[in-house]
Amino acid sequence: MRHIIDQAVAWQRSGIRFAMATVLRTWGSAPHAPGASMLVGEDGRIVGSVSGGCVESAVCAIAEEVLAGAPPTVERWGVGDEDAFEVGLTCGGTIEVLIREVGPEVPLGRIAADLAAGVPVALVTPVGGGGLAVGGGTVTGSLGDPQADRAAAQAAEGMLGRAASGLVTSGNAAANGTACAPERELLVQSFAPRPQLLIFGAAEFARPLADIGAALGHRVTVCDARPAFAAPERFPMADEVVTDRPDRWFRTREDLVDATTAVCVLTHDHRFDVPVLALALRSRAGYVGAMGSRRTHEDRLARLRAAGATEAEIARLRSPIGLDLGGRGPEETAVSIMAEIVAVRRGGSGLPLTLRPGPVHRV
Secondary structure (H helix, E strand, O other), rough: HHHHHHHHHHHHHHOOOOOEEEEEEEOOOOOOOOOEEEEEEEOOOOEEEOOOOOOOHHHHHHHHHHOOOOOOEEEEEEEEHHHHHOOOOOOEEEEEEEEEEOOOOOHHHHHHHHHOOOEEEEEEOOOEEEEEOOOOOOOEEEOOOHHHHHHHHHHHHHHOOOOOOOOEEEEEOOOOOEEOOOEEEEEEEEEEEOOEEEEEEEOOOOOHHHHHHOOOEEEEEEEEEEOOOOOOHHHOOOOEEEEEEEHHHHHHHHHHHOOOOOEEEEOOHHHHHHHHHHHHHHOOEEEEEEOHHHHHHHHHHHHHHOOOOHHHHHHOOOOOOEEEEOOOOHHHHHHHHHHHHHHHHOOOOOOHHHHHOOOOOOO
């Protein structure tokens, strides 16, 4: 969603009118979760997706009507509907989509600024239009009534705390049973900072890993103690290229590591990889992997134990790193590493879909 917000802000600042289509609810094997969005500009440009390509043409047609003056609308497409086959939704799911014009009153600039600063933030949108940006105890924008704003912010904070997107009902009742704020259904879209991908060891295998990690929305840092390897021009897609000892750099950023952080150690040198792995395995990082042969792995385990790592910490280590794709070379190895990171983060099995029963997309 980061690129969706960035594009929406650019259009908003340029005075270009646009509609936003957002998934409200899904049933069955829907390709995108609630909150996924697509922009349709008045000039016909399209950014994003709500269905992986299945219903985009139908959404565009409705978005054009909205931009021509039609009111916001909620549409539903499902595999059992005649219309669904007509627009191509044959994947087995049902989606409900809100399509509305986003005007200058919607505080998208606040959303983009908070994301750039690494602050979680939520966009709250009533079906009728307008919107709020909520996060960190502050609210930007208004739904037209202070009580409604407070009720909406309270509902959004609960969703943001779970990094969840979807529909909520705002509003509450006073002691005598009268409503303090009218109940209304709101769409909450939670935006979290980009997950970190920390790559230690700037060898050739790190180059495609940084590129793929960036393409999948990570904030990529490459760190190596050797200046000749830690050259920014070798990693054009990385956000940061650092010349430092991996463990020393990690200590300075340890408080920024969270469950969405992936740590990949590619150094092949126990003088560098054991100290940083010992720190990473004790941290909140959701994924910690290290490259090397099984022989290297066994030697590394002995060194980690000698460095004081517990068995519970060692059990977190993904080594040899990556899924078994049978690949060779830096590019295919990078695919296997990122595939494992995605599987760990999303709870995937790593099995071929042909061997896994049930819906393709988890609900």
